[in-house]
Amino acid sequence: MEAMVTNPTWIFLVMLLIILLAPVVLRSLRVPHIIGLILAGLIVGPNGFHVLDRDKSIELFGQVGIYYIMFLAGLEMDMGSFRRHGRQGSVFGLLTFTIPLLFGFAVGRWVLGLSTASSLLLSSLLSSHTLVTYPIVGRYGLGKHPSVVHAIVATAIASFGALLLLAIVVQGVRGGGSGWYWLSFGVGIVAYIAGVAYVFPKFGRWVLRRNEDAVTQFVFVLVLVFISAWLASLVGLEGLLGAFLAGLVLNRIIPRGGPLMVRLEFVGNAIFVPYFLIGVGMIIDIHVLFGNTQTLWLAFVIITAAVLSKWLAAVVMQHIANGSLEDRRMMFGLTNSHAAGALAIVMIATAPEVQLMDAQVLNATVLLILVSCIISSFETGRAARRLALQTTETERNRGSYHGKCLTAYAYPQTVDTLTQLSIMIRNPHIADSLMGLAVSMDDDPDDELRIKGQHNLERAKQIAAAANVRMSTMSRVSSNVASAIVHTIREVDAGEVILGLHETSDGKLAGKLGVISQSILATTHREVLLVRLQMPPGTVRRIIVAVPPQAEFEVGFYKWLEHLCRIGEQTGQVMRFHTCGNTGYYIKEYLKQAHPAVQVEMHIEKGFGTMLIGLKKEVNDDHLLVIVSSRTGFISHTAAFNSLPSVIARDFSHTNLILLYPDQYGDPQETHSIFAPNGQSVTQRQLLFEEWLRKLKS
Numbered sequence: 001m002e003a004m005v006t007n008p009t010w011i012f013l014v015m016l017l018i019i020l021l022a023p024v025v026l027r028s029l030r031v032p033h034i035i036g037l038i039l040a041g042l043i044v045g046p047n048g049f050h051v052l053d054r055d056k057s058i059e060l061f062g063q064v065g066i067y068y069i070m071f072l073a074g075l076e077m078d079m080g081s082f083r084r085h086g087r088q089g090s091v092f093g094l095l096t097f098t099i100p101l102l103f104g105f106a107v108g109r110w111v112l113g114l115s116t117a118s119s120l121l122l123s124s125l126l127s128s129h130t131l132v133t134y135p136i137v138g139r140y141g142l143g144k145h146p147s148v149v150h151a152i153v154a155t156a157i158a159s160f161g162a163l164l165l166l167a168i169v170v171q172g173v174r175g176g177g178s179g180w181y182w183l184s185f186g187v188g189i190v191a192y193i194a195g196v197a198y199v200f201p202k203f204g205r206w207v208l209r210r211n212e213d214a215v216t217q218f219v220f221v222l223v224l225v226f227i228s229a230w231l232a233s234l235v236g237l238e239g240l241l242g243a244f245l246a247g248l249v250l251n252r253i254i255p256r257g258g259p260l261m262v263r264l265e266f267v268g269n270a271i272f273v274p275y276f277l278i279g280v281g282m283i284i285d286i287h288v289l290f291g292n293t294q295t296l297w298l299a300f301v302i303i304t305a306a307v308l309s310k311w312l313a314a315v316v317m318q319h320i321a322n323g324s325l326e327d328r329r330m331m332f333g334l335t336n337s338h339a340a341g342a343l344a345i346v347m348i349a350t351a352p353e354v355q356l357m358d359a360q361v362l363n364a365t366v367l368l369i370l371v372s373c374i375i376s377s378f379e380t381g382r383a384a385r386r387l388a389l390q391t392t393e394t395e396r397n398r399g400s401y402h403g404k405c406l407t408a409y410a411y412p413q414t415v416d417t418l419t420q421l422s423i424m425i426r427n428p429h430i431a432d433s434l435m436g437l438a439v440s441m442d443d444d445p446d447d448e449l450r451i452k453g454q455h456n457l458e459r460a461k462q463i464a465a466a467a468n469v470r471m472s473t474m475s476r477v478s479s480n481v482a483s484a485i486v487h488t489i490r491e492v493d494a495g496e497v498i499l500g501l502h503e504t505s506d507g508k509l510a511g512k513l514g515v516i517s518q519s520i521l522a523t524t525h526r527e528v529l530l531v532r533l534q535m536p537p538g539t540v541r542r543i544i545v546a547v548p549p550q551a552e553f554e555v556g557f558y559k560w561l562e563h564l565c566r567i568g569e570q571t572g573q574v575m576r577f578h579t580c581g582n583t584g585y586y587i588k589e590y591l592k593q594a595h596p597a598v599q600v601e602m603h604i605e606k607g608f609g610t611m612l613i614g615l616k617k618e619v620n621d622d623h624l625l626v627i628v629s630s631r632t633g634f635i636s637h638t639a640a641f642n643s644l645p646s647v648i649a650r651d652f653s654h655t656n657l658i659l660l661y662p663d664q665y666g667d668p669q670e671t672h673s674i675f676a677p678n679g680q681s682v683t684q685r686q687l688l689f690e691e692w693l694r695k696l697k698s
Contacts, residue, residue, distance in 0.1 A: 041281020065276025074247020403495025
């Protein structure tokens with residue numbers, strides 16, 4: 001029987017209408033949108049009203065959709081959280097693999113009377129799961145939550161184990177593999193993982209640095225995803241594991257919240273993932289519920305074993321990790337849904353050359369997909385809402401610093417990098433946190449500079465909009481550029497200002513601060529970042545921070561530290577601090593309490609001058625060097641700062657650089673007004689921080 005709609009234009013229109021309307025209609029019934037799309041696929045599919053066939057286009061887009069789900073799961077994983085919770089995630093992976101494995105074998109062998117090989121395949125089917133409900137987690141911003149990390153790590157382990165067991169059983173049925181086969185199989189897997197982990201990040205950085213075109217970057221990333229999926233299938237694994245690995249290895253070169261990340265999420269969640277869910281619904285044959293009691297009994301047994309075993313694994317993990325009820329629900333919700341992995345296993349098991357399962361098991365598996373996805377959607381959604389409420393603190397949402405991040409643009413070639421940096425360091429809890437400024441001279445007769453400035457602002461707004469961040473802009477005409485920037489800082493209450501580092505006409509560092517920068521530093525005590533980036537900030541391989549002695553005594557110490565932590569979190573790169581004296585202690589304590597996921601290395605130096613000499617050999621072209629400076633007359637100012645611009649031009653002209661001047665309000669002498677019991681001078685900010693630490697520890 002032919003479908004009602006066969007015209008390609010109408011097919012795509014019907015799919016778009018389903019994607020648009022299904023979540024809206026079912027939202028009033030409090031049904032998760034994922035279930036809405038699956039049910040819509042059932043209704044319009046061949047086993048429903050047969051509006052559409054599950055043709056090659058839907059299969060193609062659906063395949064891309066499951067790859068997208070796995071890719072985004074790896075891409076959005078916070079690598080710092082992965083390192084912190086990876087061990088417990090591995091434990092959960094073993095639990096959520098072995099417990100369903102035992103359940104599946106026992107049910108298959110002694111309840112359903114299947115053969116040993118068929119029971120092992122049923123065990124493999126129940127052990128695998130798919131992160132169908134992960135988009136729910138993403139909408140609540142819980143990608144870093146320990147229970148979510150546990151589930152993602154467990155997905156990789158369980159899926160790998162299930163598909164490996166599938167390969168072993170199938171090879172045994174087909175006549176068994178020789179020792180050489182299994183050796184080549186293991187070597188192929190190791191070589192594949194090592195090759196992707198080594199080549200993809202290097203090649204990805206190289207391409208993304210040299211191509212700023214949004215379409216080129218987007219397509220390039222998808223090419224890498226499908227190359228990884230193809231290589232995975234080549235060595236005997238499933239392509240969805242390859243997509244997940246691609247997300248993991250590209251994690252550090254695609255900043256979270258950046259324009260490229262937003263585009264990847266938008267396209268996937270708007271088209272490919274819904275196509276996959278609708279395609280799953282089209283497979284479901286609702287008639288099996290009424291036409292065959294044997295299939296219904298088989299489905300009941302398989303569904304009960306699958307749900308119970310995954311729930312039991314989450315319960316055991318909850319007790320091991322001392323988690324809450326919501327942690328258990330989140331882990332269960334994410335690992336209970338069966339989709340791509342189960343379909344792959346049952347399709348292979350029912351193939352003519354294998355024939356370890358029949359059509360009844362296939363129908364029961366499809367029902368398992370429907371029921372498990374419904375349960376997972378409700379559990380994940382409920383847990384996500386409650387965990388989001390628990391992890392949201394009023395003070396944290398309000399932000400420690402309320403001012404806008406002001407970026408002053410002068411040259412078109414710096415608009416992209418400066419805007420991307422401002423997106424990284426801005427306060428994400430303030431809706432209107434970005435401000436772009438272009439200043440032109442009032443003696444410009446042809447308005448040439450003003451027109452260029454407006455073009456720069458339009459480009460900056462486009463970049464910010466691509467990252468789903470609103471940027472307000474202002475174009476000013478003045479006889480003094482520095483004065484216009486300072487007045488703007490005061491008018492909009494900017495907390496920090498980003499400027500380009502002074503360069504000569506041939507693009508080299510000038511060896512001195514520009515007149516505009518000097519004037520701004522002299523007339524405002526707000527944080528100032530003088531920036532020279534030769535590549536997008538999200539593609540740097542390491543962040544090296546040079547901190548002067550007694551920097552912790554400055555008023556703006558924790559503010560600039562927070563800004564750098566935001567860069568470290570979004571890039572996922574190691575932050576190596578070079579400090580003097582006790583400064584490193586305060587940095588480590590702050591990061592441990594406020595940003596535990598950031599990777600930190602601490603090096604204590606004898607002095608600031610010695611530190612800069614050592615950094616000359618350490619800093620490479622693909623590193624980001626941040627030098628924390630100080631205005632003259634303040635506590636952390638040293639004699640080495642007098643020659644700092646010339647040292648930078650001589651020794652660090654080859655690298656990405658931020659020269660950072662912290663907030664330094666008030667008269668310098670006022671910062672010595674409070675003394676600790678041992679006689680060392682401290683600031684009010686330091687005392688407040690120590691009190692804060694005591695409260696946290698208690």
